Amino acid sequence: MSVFDNIYRHRMARIAAFAPPVALAQPAVNVERIVDLARHAHERHAAVALFPELCITGYSLDDLHHQNPILDAAEAATRDLIEHSKAWRPLLLVGTAVRVHSQLYNCALVIHRGRLLGIVPKSYLPNYREYYEQRWFAEAPGALVESVRYAGQETEFGARLLFEAEDLPELRVHVEICEDLWAPNPPSLDGALAGATLMTNLSASNVTIGKARERAQLCQVQSFRCLGAYAFAAAGVGESTTDLAWDGQLTVHELGQSLAQSDRFNPDGTELFTDIDLERIEQDRIRFATYRDTAARAAERLRDFRRVRFALDLPLDTPIPTERAIDRFPFVPNDAARLDEDCFEAYNIQVQGLAQRLRSTGIKTAVIGVSGGLDSTQALIVTARAFDRLGLDRANILAVSLPGFATSDKTAGNATALIEGLGVTHKSIDIRPAAERMLEDLDHPYSEGKAQYDRTFENVQAGLRTDYLFRLANHHDGLVVGTGDLSELALGWCTYGVGDQMAHYNVNAAVAKTLIQHLIAWVARREEFGAPVSKTLNAILETEISPELIPSAADEPLQSTESTIGPYSLQDFNLHHAMRFGLGPAKIAFLAERAWSDRTRGDWPSHIAIDKQGEYTLEEIVRWLEVFCRRFFQTSQFKRSAMPNGPKVTSAGALSPRGDWRMPSDSSARVWMDELAALRRELGLPASSSGST
Template sequence: MPAFHNLYRHGFVRVAAFAPHVAPGDPMENAQRLIALAKEADKSRAALVLFPELSLTGYALDDLHHQALILQSAEQAAAALIEASRDLMPVLVAGAPVAVDGQLYNCALIIHRGRLLGVVPKSYLPNYREFYEKRWFAEGPSAIADSVRYAGQDAAFGTKLLFAADDLPGFSFMAEICEDLWAVHPPSLDGALAGANIIVNLSASNALIGKAREREALVRVQSQRTLSAYIFAASGSGESTTDLTWDGQTLACELGETIAQGPRFEDNAGLVTEIDGERIVQDRLRFSTFRDGARNAREHLTGWRKVSFTLAPPLDETLPLERTIRRFPFVPSDRERLDEDCFEAWSIQVEALVQRLRSSGISRAVIGISGGLDSTQALIVTARAFDRLALPRESILAYTLPGFATSEATRGQAIALAGAMGVTHREIDIRPAAERMLADLGHPYAEGRAEYDVTFENVQAGLRTDYLFRAANHEGALVIGTGDLSEAALGWCTYGVGDHMSHYNVNAGLPKTLIQHLIAWAARTGRAGEAAGPVLERILATEISPELVPAGENGQIQSTQGVIGPYPLQDFTLHYVARYGFGPEKIAFLQETAWGESSRSDWPDHVAEADRHHYAMADILKWLDVFHTRFFGQSQFKRSAVPNGPKLTSAGALSPRGDWRMPSDMSAKLWREAIARLKDELGD
């Protein structure tokens, strides 16, 4: 079996893109420079190496493209590059002028292990402002030939070529050249529908102020529109600067996200990163419009040909990812982006509740507050919704409902928050009613025995819900839900009670890791009011606990994360299970990359020191087992009966009316067996 710590085992494809220092008009010298960079990429076990447009000759040769000696030398240089590739693993994509049937084409040469796999001519030739390509080249789609004899080899020729590794699922690519991307209908639109997961662009785009941003935007959007990865390499140093300058920009984007950028204005600049082929395949499976696009564009997809090759990556080696995997997929690393996302999430919650209050005609709300994260966020949202509707905050009835394990600290935080928010606070001590119910049930606790079982816990949880709903009946109010997305995924809620049931749940789409940052953002920006800031800070510093079981003799309180796992790890798993459908083996590899002791990921500034943990593989597998057992085998019946609430993230809200549908009586056997095999393999 391939090594677990080998990126190719997990559906990744390592790619490189370079902007080599060009020797204009000296193809053989350029070939040697490309060979040197290809050997570097081979050492890193890259599967694909991209070079810029006309990289064997130089782009800015102008009329010299029609010089016979240049064209002959370019073909000889291509032969040298092909020969040098025999002992190299990666597929090489280089640019050269190629004459076919009396026409000259600006082409991409696709080379692998001594073979010229194909030659792809440029489709769209710019002939405006500084560009005069129609003076020298013919458009690719006008070509009649479907094969070419070049550099001593016969190869497929045309704009509709798909290159696919027969031994690496997910590694399929097509090439387009520079202006093709700027066209109204880029060839990559059809190439993606024809099966290309990766699009490469050989470019000679010159440098202008702001143009690098324009290129990145185009590449990023095209990767999103085509549900693909898009690799871009532009000409760099050495090109003639008679009238233009070249920056050597290299980019890699995947599904609308920039995953790597090389430096600009440097000799031999470039990047090495990985494309997640499985992620692309999974997205295409789930997006029905991608399938519809293939159907509607059928006439454009005729004539596409697949050229197969065998990559033979070294699967027995340890090959960790160069690519950074975000530890917090729901929380942006950049502070400015985090603030934008927090504002948007908060606004979505507020807008959702405003509409529910308007449509119901109800002008009062009941919410149970515990001094913990979820009810705090729900109260902040509710207060803002009432402000939007010009309703008095006094009409928000915030109840504290202390039970057998409620601490004075959390109770005090809840009361202080209600005061700071200007809502009406009420308190009902549920202990007398709970003692009566336990006695009626014949529970050992009623006889003085400290038996803190599920009945003991749920009697308290159920009574709180009973009081909130009856208070809402009595006051003509709406019960605001507090349960979050992470709890729904793990089934960390009691069926039919407060963290599961409400009239409307504003937190339904919020993962726990994002809730923490939303509250911190509210404190930092004053969204909850200046008076609330200090109490919000105390709430954020409080350990997450349901407070249903009294503290032990050593003062240890009931810990949520001690039972269901650290929320950062479990939210990470939730993202990749619900959004991409990844299996536990792939997720374990990603988690170790992000959270392991050897992780190279930087900690965002907004992550507190106390939350900066690393996890050993044994812990990763332990909590993966907990997640999959609870998510697939124990909790769907609860998710099948959740109240309404807004979706906030791409992972969805796990609502049976929206993103997530699965049988309530499903077994987790398949996932648990996969985790057990992984434990055996890794010895954890």
């Protein structure tokens, strides 16, 4: 295992959260348990270890919070914890009550390597229903001092503190406590605007039916709104059940996504480990202008944040594989219910986009080239449904088969079955005579009986198909529906000016190949167009992806797209992380290796059988990533700069120059290729045979 496989070298950070059993009113016992868990967090290479609210004494002490013996014992136990922490890497966030100038505050202690870095008091004290915190504690805004002496150390005190790791500068931690998250304006909002990438919450939220879901939703929304990570730890077993109960829920969310959830009601306590991606957070904030503008408008009040720095002393020379699940198919959720919802929305976005274009232009005829492949299939069923929505006769859809030199009987048969099953008008035009004439006019060797299957041979066929479609649209006052998808546009796997790049309107332009497969499967499962059409759709899904432009002998394999440009499963993974988050190739390779190297991972619901890929070696991942970087960043933008209209479908983005993606058509891929060359050297992989540019 290489040090390449180290999360901290890839701007990630491991977060640990614990809800240990609490011994009420026994600080020394509680600190012993915290010490054991903090040591465990250190051994697991965590950067931050989060514990619940008032975990040194127990939250549910009621009026015992005011007993000096308890408060003295808590301070003495904290001294022991600080002393033990000298040997540990994680930043410890631990809850206890602290006396400050004749007031008692519900606080989070921030401890690191023998230092009490700061004490953060709770800002909002609940005093309704079962909560009586204002009976015992003072609110943070009422504090009159900015530093205190506690457990033998002088330290920062206040709710507006940020804790910044010097050797992991993207890790900036904000702390809030329980009810703070329930407030209409949580303190973590300002913390995030001031730069915090990790918001943490020490909680003693008691459990009721549905409360765990409520907490998770609040954490999810806060991580999304703050464009950061949000870690939450609630008190568990051992808290008093005189009137309440406790479940020990632990959660970590990042950018609105749930990274990890603990079990609950565990008599031995609960723990959670996961890795947050600080680079993704930083990249999202750079892109999201509203975040920047909001921070700028709040600059005056954000200046009072105090920044406390600490050094993690990261083990960069130690392999530390990520403990975070990485989705193999980022354009396709692996949860069955979410997949169904996404397919419903994507399909209807495509349908609505085309219907609006037809409605606004008054055009009542659509022309579409149908090959029996995935993209034209999806475009045709979208067109059929758009016509249904508009009350137009499907007979006004002119589905054109354009067989060429390499069209197979299987794809031709699937295309015919689909066209007939949908009840659209079918026209077949054999392009071979026209292609032969053009090749002859070009003095191409093929016209002399030589089997020279070069780019000209392929593009003559592709160009003729587009010529026929556009002229048919002229002839029938129609609109050409494009078929090329997002993955093809990203890789430049489309011929400039022809049907997979050019159309009057392209419904697939922002849909990745892996998602198109599942959209077709979704339509088939629902039998949107009846059982016979669903049978044809399933047959199309089982067909090898091929441009079918170069003939092959009966005993030879069909021309394969993926053998040339790489597996779409990998290339869609690369596209998502490069386009959506701006990650570099070394980071993408690290994530891909984690996602694809484990045979045992089951990323798909059991009723979906489209994932035919097994695993990819690191060498394969790097090789196809080189293909992606070269094609995406250097050779293909001119095709995207001239792409037709089409609706954005996923939040990951689209490649329209009028929408999500703008770049010069004559840019260079040098920095990406140099990084990949360096990665090859680090991993001991042979140099790329295709060079570095």
